[in-house]
Amino acid sequence: MLTIGFLGGGNMAAALIGGLLKEKTEDLTVHVVDHHPEKLAKLEALGARTHKEPGDWITACDLLVLAVKPQTMKAAVEPIVKLLNPKGAALSIAAGIEAGVLSGWLGGYPLMRAMPNTPAMVGAGIAGLWSPKGMDESLREAALRVLRAGGEVVEVKNESEIDLVGAIPGSGPAYVFRFMEALEKAGIKRGLSEESAHALALGTVYGAAELARVSGEEFSLLREKVTSKGGTTAKALEVMNRLDIDRMMDEAVEAALKRTAEMKALFR
Numbered sequence: 657m658l659t660i661g662f663l664g665g666g667n668m669a670a671a672l673i674g675g676l677l678k679e680k681t682e683d684l685t686v687h688v689v690d691h692h693p694e695k696l697a698k699l700e701a702l703g704a705r706t707h708k709e710p711g712d713w714i715t716a717c718d719l720l721v722l723a724v725k726p727q728t729m730k731a732a733v734e735p736i737v738k739l740l741n742p743k744g745a746a747l748s749i750a751a752g753i754e755a756g757v758l759s760g761w762l763g764g765y766p767l768m769r770a771m772p773n774t775p776a777m778v779g780a781g782i783a784g785l786w787s788p789k790g791m792d793e794s795l796r797e798a799a800l801r802v803l804r805a806g807g808e809v810v811e812v813k814n815e816s817e818i819d820l821v822g823a824i825p826g827s828g829p830a831y832v833f834r835f836m837e838a839l840e841k842a843g844i845k846r847g848l849s850e851e852s853a854h855a856l857a858l859g860t861v862y863g864a865a866e867l868a869r870v871s872g873e874e875f876s877l878l879r880e881k882v883t884s885k886g887g888t889t890a891k892a893l894e895v896m897n898r899l900d901i902d903r904m905m906d907e908a909v910e911a912a913l914k915r916t917a918e919m920k921a922l923f924r
């Protein structure tokens with residue numbers, strides 16, 4: 657029997673709870689606390705036990721998922737320190753608060769960190785998990801179960817790699833949506849209806865990602881297979897390379913990492 661609690665019942669918690677409770681299982685109880693009755697009502701409909709405040713139920717949790725915004729984390733964890741299960745651990749999904757800092761706020765409680773992404777809402781997420789040396793194996797497994805409820809999980813060795821997971825798949829859906837917006841605009845500018853341009857941009861990204869996933873081939877090889885010498889695709893790619901798409905993505909990831917470092921410094 658596993659008991660998992662969520663501190664905060666917002667978007668990310670709802671995605672993970674939805675995945676955890678999709679199939680009815682006898683071996684899992686999920687608790688969640690949030691300020692908003694309407695969010696709690698939706699989570700209760702999924703099968704979670706909902707609470708307006710922390711209470712004894714926190715002590716029953718093997719794993720407590722910290723799913724509030726970074727800026728509200730300190731105030732949210734202060735009232736629960738005395739309620740924590742001494743045999744349990746916490747899993748933070750907040751960006752930019754280091755384990756040493758957050759575990760300190762929790763009175764030295766064992767803590768793992770993860771970075772999910774929004775496609776978890778449809779079970780197509782990819783998350784990173786970092787667990788410190790010596791973490792109880794069953795609690796690490798519990799953390800993996802939470803994250804797999806939203807899709808795939810990659811375990812990272814060093815906590816600092818969680819920042820990279822934040823800057824690549826964490827923020828990444830926004831990079832892809834921005835690309836889709838640009839592709840859609842290019843179609844509309846040349847006479848496609850908004851509806852057609854939207855469907856064509858979406859189908860392009862979805863199909864390309866699915867082909868890459870199913871074939872398992874390198875992205876560069878897949879690109880070459882679409883690109884005949886001197887053909888239309890080659891001409892379009894020449895423009896993308898001239899405008900230096902590699903540099904654009906590199907600087908975008910660097911900017912996200914810089915902001916993460918600034919956020920981490922604020923919480924130290």
Ligand SMILES: NC(=O)c1ccc[n+]([C@@H]2O[C@H](COP(=O)([O-])OP(=O)(O)OC[C@H]3O[C@@H](n4cnc5c(N)ncnc54)[C@H](OP(=O)(O)O)[C@@H]3O)[C@@H](O)[C@H]2O)c1
Pocket residue numbers: 663664665666667668669689690691692695722723724725726728731732733749750751771772773774826
């Ligand atoms: N969204 C993403 O793409 C993403 C990706 C990876 C990680 N994350 C991380 O996941 C965490 C949650 O993000 P989210 O987008 O799910 O945020 P969200 O939708 O704002 O959910 C947080 C919820 O927690 C509630 N809350 C705040 N303090 C509380 C407390 N003391 N007790 C009970 N409930 C409390 C909030 O209520 P109020 O609104 O009243 O404060 C809100 O309903 C963040 O730390 C974020 O960095 C998000």
